[in-house]
Amino acid sequence: MEFEGRKRIIIEDVEPELDCGHFPAKRVVGEKVVVRADVYADGHDVIGAALLFWREGDPPRESRMKRLVNDRWEGEFAVLETGLYFYSIEGWVDHQHTWLKDLRKKRDAGQDVRADLLAGAAHLEAAAKRALPEDAEKMGERAMMVRDLVDADTGRAVTLALSGDVRNWMEKYPDRSFSTRYERDLPVIVDRQKALFSTWYEFFPRSASEKEGKHGTFRECERLFPEIRRMGFDVVYLPPIHPIGSTHRKGKNNTLPAQPGDPGSPWAIGNSEGGHKSIHPELGTMEDFLHFIKKAEEEGLEVAMDIALQCSPDHPWVKEHPEWFRWRPDGTVQFAENPPKKYEDIIPLNFETGSWLPLWQELKGVVFFWLEKGVRIFRVDNPHTKPFPFWSWLIREVKREYPETIFLSEAFTRPKVMYRLAKTGFTQSYTYFTWRNSKRELTDYLTELTQTKAKEFFRPNFFANTPDILPEFLQYGGRAAFLTRLVLAATLSSNYGIYGPPFELLADAALPGKEEYLDSEKYEIKNWDWDPRAGIRDFIARVNAIRKANGALQSTNNLRFYEIDNEKMLFYGKRSEDGTNMMLIFVTLDPFTPQSGLARLPLEEFGIGPGDPFLVHDLLADDRFIWQGERNRVGLDPRVLPARIFRVLTRMRKEADFDYFM
């Protein structure tokens, strides 16, 4: 009989376990994994617990867990490399510690403890058999001394039995022969730090030419890197760079038919010049693209590619692999539709084809093609219209060889679907941020993202706008609205991005009644003003510099909302894990009228005494104030600046900060 009835320990409610261990929790290199679980046994014996952890392929290591309250235990381990880690828990009934605890109580009560001393000697002798040689000898001697003195000098025997070294030995060599191991090994996927802290700039390379109406090239894009870098971005994300189909090509403002010279939507991928592994000739050659990547890298920018797994009717696959598409009874290929709407320039792949495996392999080939060119960030277009098992397989295959790869899920769809994509493997995710404007909406949504289980697997990337979405708030709120949304995106979430230059240049003209840009760049070539003084480029540069200088803003789950008595003002803060960097942020959600509110500051959380004065430095306006006490009134004028980003400095901080107080 395999079953062992003497295993008495229960281990349950382990966090961060996701869906019975099905999905890994997410961390980045350098973070800690804090593990908590209920660990207990029947009865009143003392128990012990250890956290076991290892990087895939490595031997397990372990550290002891400590007891919190209500049978909850905690342990932690650091993750120092990218890849897959695992952890589990082992618990045991600790008769040695039960004995120590009882002996102490009985001695204090003046009871006869001679039998207990003999039991203790036996514990020591048994533990000595599990001990390192240098300890084993001393433990054996101690057991003998206790036995010898039990009757002769009981008091001295008790002292010897309760000494610090006996406690240490008991701690070091527990009897784990009937220990219980938690039934699952739980996974943690560790990404590079950029997975958690990244600043994205999306732009259309075809609009990079200095000449009005001319199609831009990768070479021409390179001149923009210094300004993109000056604004503080570290990822440049390009819409698809592949040949564009001509059949049913969309013209300006999404109209049909296209006029001669209309460049078409880059998401209608493929024509006779190639498909997902080719480059649109007007952008340049493969050599130009490789040069572009290298040049970006030199400027501290990383290139993110778009993966849009769909075709124009002219894509080579349509002829070469008709079995990967749906065909209508009339012999035509099935285009994308959401009846009664038709998207005839786009043909979806049929993931229910009998040839799904060759299809999967070809798509994997596409991703590996670009990985081999040096791309390590992919923004995946509409992942929610392809099967989850496909993504799960693809991302696992990629991460096995290139664990540093980042996949951003572009899914604005049902909440369950968005979360599932993140669990399935996407490193970062688009969010509903774009449509959360009121205090209640923002507070509820961010609380869900950072305080529920979602925080373990869903890493938000807050885009303030995209080529598909010019939010209503930006359409009517003017400059203040742009500043507000930028500060919110940049300080609520450690990953955020904008689609520029329309964002910096405060472009706010939309198609009537829609959140679509008027004269959208998706269907035409633009000539943007790249003057560093144009629009709000300096403001963006300042916000991003603040993010870079303040570690607290480089995480998302450390966000906490605080009280302010104005429904149009948001007050929140972030604190770095070591407590050295503390930020308090005030934002007005009203782009028109000055607002002020009385805030309740989180003094205790920030380690500030109720009467202690402390310095707050508004890093946006470069204003400094000395504050004291829990209550402070803050005013914001959206015509000047709709936000304050305070760094909090107290006398307890390190020497270097002291000059602030001079």
Added chain:
Amino acid sequence: MEFEGRKRIIIEDVEPELDCGHFPAKRVVGEKVVVRADVYADGHDVIGAALLFWREGDPPRESRMKRLVNDRWEGEFAVLETGLYFYSIEGWVDHQHTWLKDLRKKRDAGQDVRADLLAGAAHLEAAAKRALPEDAEKMGERAMMVRDLVDADTGRAVTLALSGDVRNWMEKYPDRSFSTRYERDLPVIVDRQKALFSTWYEFFPRSASEKEGKHGTFRECERLFPEIRRMGFDVVYLPPIHPIGSTHRKGKNNTLPAQPGDPGSPWAIGNSEGGHKSIHPELGTMEDFLHFIKKAEEEGLEVAMDIALQCSPDHPWVKEHPEWFRWRPDGTVQFAENPPKKYEDIIPLNFETGSWLPLWQELKGVVFFWLEKGVRIFRVDNPHTKPFPFWSWLIREVKREYPETIFLSEAFTRPKVMYRLAKTGFTQSYTYFTWRNSKRELTDYLTELTQTKAKEFFRPNFFANTPDILPEFLQYGGRAAFLTRLVLAATLSSNYGIYGPPFELLADAALPGKEEYLDSEKYEIKNWDWDPRAGIRDFIARVNAIRKANGALQSTNNLRFYEIDNEKMLFYGKRSEDGTNMMLIFVTLDPFTPQSGLARLPLEEFGIGPGDPFLVHDLLADDRFIWQGERNRVGLDPRVLPARIFRVLTRMRKEADFDYFM
């Protein structure tokens, strides 16, 4: 390759799943199991889902689930027999319904639908292959008609394709070839109805003699049944009835040594006359006990036995199976202790013995011995000091042969441990009710029990007192306190009990500073007054009659708290599942001073219009009121009655209730 890439459905977050399917949810015969889950796929296809369910050993049945909001689906099945049921979920992408939906939209938009009609004919033909013969023929004919009319009379073809019978066929014969089955079969344990609705009366049979100081017998107990029944109880629970040890026997008020004639604690089980399978000779013979059970049954009472897995030092096992006990280095057997306290009349079993398997088997033998005598309810003493795996095994073994058996867990210990015992298999559980007295405490605790996952596995049994606990509130609150706690126990929880006659007789004398009865019956024989008019027996009879007559009070999880603006008053309600029985209960928690409060009635929940008059009948005081509107003031005078138990009657109720309005 086993893996099928075309299975696109995701099924997750299934309720009532407990700990990844490790533990069964609990239901009683006649209840419904409502199953909810997130079911969805990538993309925008219509999907379908079915609930599969079966009683252990039976073939699976299925019913279709319906979509709620946010990708949540719901189905249900009834459980009509005791034993183990299982359920699971199957989901599929429903191309037939997607086709129907799209066709309708395209027709409404006036688009060319000829290709869609041909696709529909193909769907019909494919579905016909899965259909019953009588449908298959019609479906084939319909497909042919649609094909014939596609070009000739498109309008007519559309009408034929969108007709009700096509919808029905599509619903009846979905293509489930790439359906996804949820990865686990989830268990539900179904108990008899008494598991959910029971009224317990605990008493010491040895105090049943009419003669002062004489040891009572089972025969003498039988004369008490009519009064216990009149009070409305349906379970009589007896402390252990086995021979009692004499070594270290406890005397009156838990003192040592016992005086000659002291009967000892019945929990010190076993002496030379026998152990757990024997009957204390002074109570009678085995025949007397069998007669007692039969007699109780005739009175509508069921006997619950105490299972206390521990021994007196004189128990036969100590000599016969020394390997089942711990022995101290001085050669004496280890008694129970919680240093510095000693319980030398009790010897715990050593579940860590190498002979744990024979020990488990012997203990199972004890339970089966009494099962074979006809006992089907066991109150288990201190289950939290024996290993969880033992209980899990024992209860499973018992329920396999006697699925109607009820185990009540007597554990007043740490919350996680109490919950785990319930998950492990205990049918009912002791609770912290005894120590929850304020409005906040009661509301929080009952909300936890009835609104969180606990409701699926933890069935509370609210004891108002026990031989071990005379709660402080009863010690100082007088008669009103007893009435209050009785009403709370009896109406908050559908399972409740009292330890009598001390409860009915308002016994409130405790050991100083303790919650222990003074002159506790645990250590001496009592002579109680059994006059039906004594104490609050009539009141108890009335409360229990109300429980019996009102189905809403026979469940616990239907409890809802409502608003009343007085911190000393509790206002809550219960509604039967079919809505025919609606109860509103007001209780004052202040046993001294009259209280009144303005209540907000749950009109909408109870289906009462804002202006509709309705009748409330206070079944305790037999007062009737016509109320109208959401707000009503209720006053309670604890010197009269500290509670009102209203039955709510509206004109929408059945004929028979109408005379209330005359």
